[in-house]
Amino acid sequence: MTRARDMDVPLDPRHPSDEYLERELNDDRRGEYRLLPKTVFALVFVAVLVVIRQVFFV
């Protein structure tokens, strides 16, 4: 899939076309889904702490 930042347009960055702006918007909207794996990764940190506590310190 072509990402907005990889597109040839806008030829003049001062005057981005509506198509470019739409694509950039869609890219950014889809990019927010990366929050999900990031949250899972952060939760894994907490889980590791809990496991260490349960295994070695209880």
Place this chain on the structure above:
Amino acid sequence: MNWGTFGYDVVEVIFVILVATGAVPVLAGAISFVAIPFHSVKNHYKKAGPCLPRVAIVVPAWNEAAVLAESIERLMGLDYPLDRLRVYVVDDASTDNTPEVVGAKALQYPGSVFHLRRDKGGEGKAHTLNHGIRQILLDDWMEALLVMDADVIYTKDSLRKMTRHLADPKVGAVSAYIREGSADKNYLTRFIGFEYVLSQPAARRAQNVLGAQACLAGGAQLHTRENLMALGGEIDTSSLAEDTITTFETQLRGREVVFEPLAIVLSEEPGTIDALWKQRLRWARGNVSVTARYKKIWFRPSKVHNLGSAAFGIVWFSLWLLPVAMVTSSVGLVGLLLIHSQLAVIVFRALWIGAAATFVFTLALAAQLDSGISRRAWREVITFPGIISIVVMLTAFFPKLTEVDIPGIFGLTLNDASLFILTLSIYIWIPFSMVGAWIARRVESTWIGGFLSPLLVYLVGYGSLLCAVTFDSYIKEIRHAEAKWDKTEKTGRVVA
């Protein structure tokens, strides 16, 4: 009824309630950060669209000659149609060569850069902004107004990433991510850099999800003309918290305030504790006035806005009352310890394990939201709660570690007396961490400050430093100390 046992139980319950107050900020942190992943589906991008309105940029400037030329140059280089941009620099009776710098830029960009001068200055940012806004509103050219600071640098695509949200007529204002951008970073600017990650791409995403924004960034707030007119065509001048009041008033009128995490604006932040203290004291005192001014909206749900939601109220008050919670929870813990309550250890562990889990989750998530800042500030990310608080958390999480294993390494066994002193020290640590932060400020300008102040901040934690400032704001408010505009000095250290 055994009145002695009853009295003991009552006192015990009171102490447990006091300890529980310390759990409120932990709960607020958890609410905020658990909401962040929901931004993947509950965001404003679906309602945004291509939108490039005519934007008037108002730049308040008092003795900003060192930074203005670069700021204006960056604005003129934005990926935005030049014929749809106007920059109005409002010179607040500067005594340096600000007029010459702006005059030169006005000549270089005729019709795009304007120099407005106030003969009487020093009344505060809101007055300066209003001088410019009055000029801008004289004709109907402006469709959107961008309020910024003289020292900030807008990244090339930042403005158009903000304006796209104005395609939705329900939006009144949009804010951007103010990112610490000093070239000569020190330990404090690295702490601030990570604090801004926590408070903006993290917490403000959560506020997007909750549907209520606490504050538009002072250096990056974009208003529609309609919103500005609804606010009376001017910025509130009655307090030091004009940004927050503007944010609240916008939402109270039923307009949305959107935070755009991908619009990045670089700013210069204080490099000394003293400068940070003055800046944050101004903010904290402003928040006191905001809390009192909007006393009728807290925890009162409305169909017009979400400022009255329980979640937003908890988040707002937990920050404002954090120092109180720190003191009361410690009083409760010490009280339980002194009456030899069996609950002391249980509530201590529950509180601090909750705090530790929340801290680990928030720091791990926030660190991923701006990997550039987190890489540069990895020491500050790890030590953000303070090294001693980390030890306290470890004590709660892994009690055997600090009470048996570590003393055992040195051939020590803790007896009851030493265990009591260790426990007491841990229980009273949090309020004392604010004292440590206060000492860090006091010694900063002495011969030992260059070494001792950073050491103290790493030990007590950056959060305790901010809590100490909030505590100072209570004292200033109680004493009715003069609330004056104490401008943060900027020297042009920002680099893109």
